[in-house]
Amino acid sequence: MKPFLRWAGGKQWLTKTLINLSPDQFGDYYEPFLGGASFFFALKPNNAILSDSNSQLIETYQALQSNPNRVISKLEMWENNKETYYKIRASRFEEISDRAARFIYLNKTCWNGLYRVNKKGEFNVPFSNNHRLVFDPEQLVTASMLLRSAKLLVGDFEETLATAKMGDLIYLDPPY
Numbered sequence: 001m002k003p004f005l006r007w008a009g010g011k012q013w014l015t016k017t018l019i020n021l022s023p024d025q026f027g028d029y030y031e032p033f034l035g036g037a038s039f040f041f042a043l044k045p046n047n048a049i050l051s052d053s054n055s056q057l058i059e060t061y062q063a064l065q066s067n068p069n070r071v072i073s074k075l076e077m078w079e080n081n082k083e084t085y086y087k088i089r090a091s092r093f094e095e096i097s098d099r100a101a102r103f104i105y106l107n108k109t110c111w112n113g114l115y116r117v118n119k120k121g122e123f124n125v126p127f128s129n130n131h132r133l134v135f136d137p138e139q140l141v142t143a144s145m146l147l148r149s150a151k152l153l154v155g156d157f158e159e160t161l162a163t164a165k166m167g168d169l170i171y172l173d174p175p176y
Contacts, residue, residue, distance in 0.1 A: 001044075001146065004139050005060075005104065006113025007036030009175055015042035018171070026169040032157035034058070039171050044146055051153040051160040054115065056103055058154045061147055063100030068144035074101035075135045085109050085127040108134045 003012060011018070018039050029045035031037070034052040052058055064071055074097060078084050089106060093099045107113055109132075110125040118124045153160055157174070164170055 001041040001139070001142055003036035003038050003041055004135065004143050005036045005057075005107050007038075007107075008112070008114055009173070010036040010038050011173060012036070012038040012042075015039055019043060022169060027165065027167040028169075030161060030164050030168060030170040031173075032160040032170075033173050033175060034061070035173075035175070037061070039173075040150070041143065041146060045169070046149055048150040049153065049160060049163065050150045051155050051157070053154065053156060055154045056099070057115070058152050059096060060100040060103040061150075062152050063096045064140060064144050065147035065150070065152065067097055068140050070095075070097035071100045071104070072135070072137050072140055074098050075105060078105055078134070080109055080131065080134050082127045082129065089123060104135055108132060 003010065015038050019042060022043065026045075027047070029040070029043065029048040031040055031048065032051045034040070034050045034057065037050065040048060040050060050058075050061065078088060078101075085106070088102055091102065093102060106123055106125070107115070109128055109130065111128045114125045116123070116125050157172070161170065
């Protein structure tokens with residue numbers, strides 16, 4: 001499965017090679033720099049501990065994990081155009097599924113799939129003017145099913161890896 005998010009530094013192009021280098025059997029799968037989760041979605045491990053320091057990213061995965069239909073319903077309401085983009089970018093939502101839909105929508109319609117915030121923590125990437133598909137409902141439902149095997153955490157990679165044990169598979173792709 002391809003990731004449903006665009007992410008700077010994503011490794012979708014490398015997933016076949018990584019799978020070929022991975023052991024056939026392993027304990028838990030750890031990915032502490034989750035981003036677009038290319039390798040997780042390609043590998044489809046039975047037990048995963050996924051984390052990132054970006055709380056909005058992890059919250060999006062959590063919302064999709066627990067209730068993909070609510071996220072999809074919200075996404076279906078928004079068109080891919082400049083006016084809607086800036087309206088959604090300026091909006092704040094109370095419900096986790098609405099915030100997840102906002103995150104996915106902005107990720108797929110902003111310039112180059114970048115995630116950038118200003119000093120106030122406000123997303124500030126401009127509209128891309130692309131006509132790409134914002135979301136695929138089947139892909140989000142499939143992602144939800146795969147994410148059910150995962151524990152999703154917000155935090156530093158060292159904290160996440162502190163629980164790893166011999167025989168676990170750890171994929172480290174730091175953004176620096």
